[in-house]
Amino acid sequence: MPVPPMSAEAVLRTLAEDQPDALADALASADVHRDVLVDRFLDVLERGLADPLAGSPEDASLFSYALYLLAKWREPRAYPYVIRWLSLPEEEPFDIAGDVVTQDGGRILAAVCDGNLEPITALIVNQQADEWGRSAGVAALTLLAAWGHIPRQVVIDRLKWLVQEGLERESSIVWSELAVESADIEALEIFPDLRRAYDDGLIDSQVIGRTELDEVEAMPRGEMVRRTRERRPPIVDAWAATAWWDRRPRDGDDDDDRPPYGDDDDWAADGEDYVEVTEPYRAPPKVGRNASCPCGSGKKYKKCCGR
Numbered sequence: 001m002p003v004p005p006m007s008a009e010a011v012l013r014t015l016a017e018d019q020p021d022a023l024a025d026a027l028a029s030a031d032v033h034r035d036v037l038v039d040r041f042l043d044v045l046e047r048g049l050a051d052p053l054a055g056s057p058e059d060a061s062l063f064s065y066a067l068y069l070l071a072k073w074r075e076p077r078a079y080p081y082v083i084r085w086l087s088l089p090e091e092e093p094f095d096i097a098g099d100v101v102t103q104d105g106g107r108i109l110a111a112v113c114d115g116n117l118e119p120i121t122a123l124i125v126n127q128q129a130d131e132w133g134r135s136a137g138v139a140a141l142t143l144l145a146a147w148g149h150i151p152r153q154v155v156i157d158r159l160k161w162l163v164q165e166g167l168e169r170e171s172s173i174v175w176s177e178l179a180v181e182s183a184d185i186e187a188l189e190i191f192p193d194l195r196r197a198y199d200d201g202l203i204d205s206q207v208i209g210r211t212e213l214d215e216v217e218a219m220p221r222g223e224m225v226r227r228t229r230e231r232r233p234p235i236v237d238a239w240a241a242t243a244w245w246d247r248r249p250r251d252g253d254d255d256d257d258r259p260p261y262g263d264d265d266d267w268a269a270d271g272e273d274y275v276e277v278t279e280p281y282r283a284p285p286k287v288g289r290n291a292s293c294p295c296g297s298g299k300k301y302k303k304c305c306g307r
Contacts, residue, residue: 005029008036015065016058027238030069038075041066045081052092064097068238071111078112083119086133087126093133101132103244106139107235115150117158125166135177142181146228156189163193176207183208183216184228
């Protein structure tokens with residue numbers, strides 16, 4: 001017989017406590033209580049943004065799950081909260097939601113924007129915001145084009161304004177992200193501007209090499225866009241979208257003995273006590289597209305797992 005869904009309160013409790021053995025049921029049950037949980041999740045975002053440095057691990061967990069579920073539901077009321085989150089200065093977006101910023105900030109922002117590009121543009125040019133938050137804004141723009149949610153030419157025009165006028169002429173993560181994202185949607189119209197940005201030292205060639213623009217130009221049209229859609233589709237399954245957190249039990253694990261998340265290196269040898277890691281999980285930084293792939297294949301990331 002089908003398992004009855006959790007109550008709305010049980011969903012909130014499970015997500016806050018990040019209970020590995022109950023997460024799948026909680027995320028599935030959230031859809032049943034969507035009408036109730038939208039307002040509750042918006043309250044969660046408001047509380048987190050009110051004092052980004054004061055949240056508990058439970059607050060951070062619930063904040064992060066709220067982002068993914070609101071993105072899955074394409075809830076436009078979440079848009080100003082997501083903009084506020086990504087507009088926080090320095091490391092504060094990470095203080096609230098860890099590496100959700102770099103992993104899926106762009107996907108979440110694109111999902112809730114309801115076609116309104118102005119707040120995203122304001123985020124990208126906001127020099128007071130954390131650079132990774134601004135970069136998530138760039139990713140959101142290009143994903144909207146890749147998904148077909150915004151006409152491609154509208155996004156191209158916005159990118160062209162950014163490279164010609166909108167962005168400060170200083171080397172930054174934002175410039176490198178703009179080059180990466182422009183390549184990912186085959187924005188050939190702005191490649192000449194990007195090449196001038198390389199000449200001016202604005203783009204880090206360790207993140208994306210100048211020759212990669214040549215490679216995209218030589219590809220069959222539509223191929224890079226297809227890869228982008230496959231690699232970063234809209235969020236339709238919160239369980240699958242948050243799998244990278246590595247907080248779920250793995251095959252053969254004893255859930256009673258293993259801490260809720262962390263790497264195997266956090267464990268002592270068999271028979272010895274373990275030391276539970278108290279720092280929140282932080283995914284590794286984005287791999288440069290020309291760097292060696294971390295899977296150990298010996299290939300460049302862009303030719304392997306970064307496809």
